[in-house]
Amino acid sequence: MSALSGLLDILKGDAQADRVVPRRGHSVRLTLFTSGAMAFLAVFALALSLASGRLADRWSEALARSSTIRISAPAAQMEAQIWAVLEVLEQTPGVASARALTEQEQRDLLEPWFGPDLPLEDLPVPRLVEVIETAEGYDPDGLRLRLAAEAPGAVLDDHTRWRRPLVRAAERLRSLGWISMALILGSVAAMVTLAAQSALAANVKVIRVLRLVGARDHYIARAFVRRFTLRALTGATVGTALGMIAIALLPSAQEEGGFLTGLGFAGLHWLWPLTVPILSAITAFWATRAAAFKTLRSLP
Amino acid sequence: MIELQDAAYGYGGGSLLSDINLRLAPGSFHFLTGPSGAGKTTFLKLCYADLQATSGRVTLFDQDTSEMSRDEIAHARQRMGVVHQDCEFLDHLPLSENIALPLTVAGRGGVEQDGNLSELMGWVGLSARANALPPELSGGERQRAALARAVITDPDVILADEPTGNIDWEMSLRLLQLLVELNRMGKTVLIATHDLALIRAAKAQVSARVLRIASGRLQLAGADL
Numbered sequence A: 001m002s003a004l005s006g007l008l009d010i011l012k013g014d015a016q017a018d019r020v021v022p023r024r025g026h027s028v029r030l031t032l033f034t035s036g037a038m039a040f041l042a043v044f045a046l047a048l049s050l051a052s053g054r055l056a057d058r059w060s061e062a063l064a065r066s067s068t069i070r071i072s073a074p075a076a077q078m079e080a081q082i083w084a085v086l087e088v089l090e091q092t093p094g095v096a097s098a099r100a101l102t103e104q105e106q107r108d109l110l111e112p113w114f115g116p117d118l119p120l121e122d123l124p125v126p127r128l129v130e131v132i133e134t135a136e137g138y139d140p141d142g143l144r145l146r147l148a149a150e151a152p153g154a155v156l157d158d159h160t161r162w163r164r165p166l167v168r169a170a171e172r173l174r175s176l177g178w179i180s181m182a183l184i185l186g187s188v189a190a191m192v193t194l195a196a197q198s199a200l201a202a203n204v205k206v207i208r209v210l211r212l213v214g215a216r217d218h219y220i221a222r223a224f225v226r227r228f229t230l231r232a233l234t235g236a237t238v239g240t241a242l243g244m245i246a247i248a249l250l251p252s253a254q255e256e257g258g259f260l261t262g263l264g265f266a267g268l269h270w271l272w273p274l275t276v277p278i279l280s281a282i283t284a285f286w287a288t289r290a291a292a293f294k295t296l297r298s299l300p
Numbered sequence B: 001m002i003e004l005q006d007a008a009y010g011y012g013g014g015s016l017l018s019d020i021n022l023r024l025a026p027g028s029f030h031f032l033t034g035p036s037g038a039g040k041t042t043f044l045k046l047c048y049a050d051l052q053a054t055s056g057r058v059t060l061f062d063q064d065t066s067e068m069s070r071d072e073i074a075h076a077r078q079r080m081g082v083v084h085q086d087c088e089f090l091d092h093l094p095l096s097e098n099i100a101l102p103l104t105v106a107g108r109g110g111v112e113q114d115g116n117l118s119e120l121m122g123w124v125g126l127s128a129r130a131n132a133l134p135p136e137l138s139g140g141e142r143q144r145a146a147l148a149r150a151v152i153t154d155p156d157v158i159l160a161d162e163p164t165g166n167i168d169w170e171m172s173l174r175l176l177q178l179l180v181e182l183n184r185m186g187k188t189v190l191i192a193t194h195d196l197a198l199i200r201a202a203k204a205q206v207s208a209r210v211l212r213i214a215s216g217r218l219q220l221a222g223a224d225l
Helices: A003-012 A015-019 A026-064 A075-090 A103-114 A140-150 A160-202 A204-212 A217-248 A267-297 B040-047 B070-077 B095-099 B101-105 B111-123 B139-151 B169-184 B196-203
Strands: A066-071 A095-100 A127-133 A154-157 B002-011 B014-024 B029-033 B055-060 B080-083 B157-161 B188-192 B209-214 B217-220
Touching: A015 A217, A026 A160, A026 A217, A026 A267, A066 A075, A075 A095, A075 A127, A075 A140, A075 A154, A103 A127, A140 A154, A160 A204, A160 A217, A160 A267, A204 A217, A204 B070, A204 B101, A217 A267, A217 B070, B002 B040, B014 B040, B014 B217, B029 B040, B029 B196, B040 B055, B040 B157, B040 B188, B070 B080, B080 B139, B095 B101, B095 B111, B095 B139, B101 B139, B111 B139, B139 B157, B139 B169, B157 B169, B169 B188, B169 B196
Parallel strands: B029 B188, B029 B209, B080 B157, B157 B188
Antiparallel strands: A066 A127, A066 A154, A095 A127, B002 B014, B002 B055, B209 B217
């Protein structure tokens, strides 16, 4: 029985072959429940993985193309240094645009920490210049050297130091999501194998009678494989549906969340969970098939 | 068809059967007798490859059973009808489906199954019990059902282990009659039994060889039968 013909047999079915194995047994409920629960968890793992991917892409893209120059200078020299920095930036290849943040913008940035009515003019707060890069980007080391020469109080922060760990963390989270998916499928395989072995052990007499009247191992295995595959498919379909509903009902990310992205699916990503029942069924097919043939070979 | 050459079977260091030489030619009729525990059931199991000889050679349809794959053994069993001593059935299926099981597993269901089944169930007197589940059957009914299941595929060889153990004499004769008729149609028959009266009744109708297992060896039974 090749894998393809085996799967086609599963879909086609054989009413008489299905009847030779009794339907009773706790393995029915066990398989349905566990595959359903695993599918529910798999949907969340998938959502986590896809959301982490979006987060990593967003951080990577948004942060990679902007940087900040901080200017610390005595009040009398501040304006001159700002102009010097803007002039340097204007002549720097790879810089798309640059502008100094207004006092109001700086006040807005600091307000979450210091509260409203911050007397910014009385504090030695550095001024910030926002730099937007072109797609090619600029040479940060060269820019630092020129800034040191033209505006000694200017310090370039290209976000690299804190951007990299963030992007790496998001990518790691995405990998963990996929690893979770793999572990869940592995758990489905282990659970189906145990349930199938239990069912096979409970039906040794049935198998013996079938062998003695001339049933081939494929015929006997098919009855078990079809049953467990369909159970896993049914349970996983229900679990996936519930998982998708739960994801859809999650509150969306608020503006205040800032960098947070909503844990959920976006656009075509909603199609991804539909693969969970199919993967569960394929996993159950192989797990039951392996368990069935192993058990059958141990019998005369 | 079935041939045993110097076949032996033992377990745990002991020997149950040894130096067994027998050829079941097509169309032959054999009885196998001997005391309980002599090894009659083991002998039959060697014949349908449920057990493998620990030495010697058992040939089934010109194939050495020790070299046959599981599929080949299954295929060979589809050409054999076996009546087991314990008459095991699938307890969740009605009797009619149990009797038709050899056709079902061989992929020969449908019209062929319907035609043979009703006729055969009538012959063994189980038409009224077609929908009964095996646990609801008496010992005699189970044995008749087991014989019906063994012959429904029109097998080349029929092996029966104490087929009349739990049924009355009248039904025993009817079952014997069926086996004799099948033998006249060219089927090879081997019956393990300790029922000497049944053997005598058969010898009146058909040319049968009677074999006896004694001390683990196969002997031709004497004229006392």
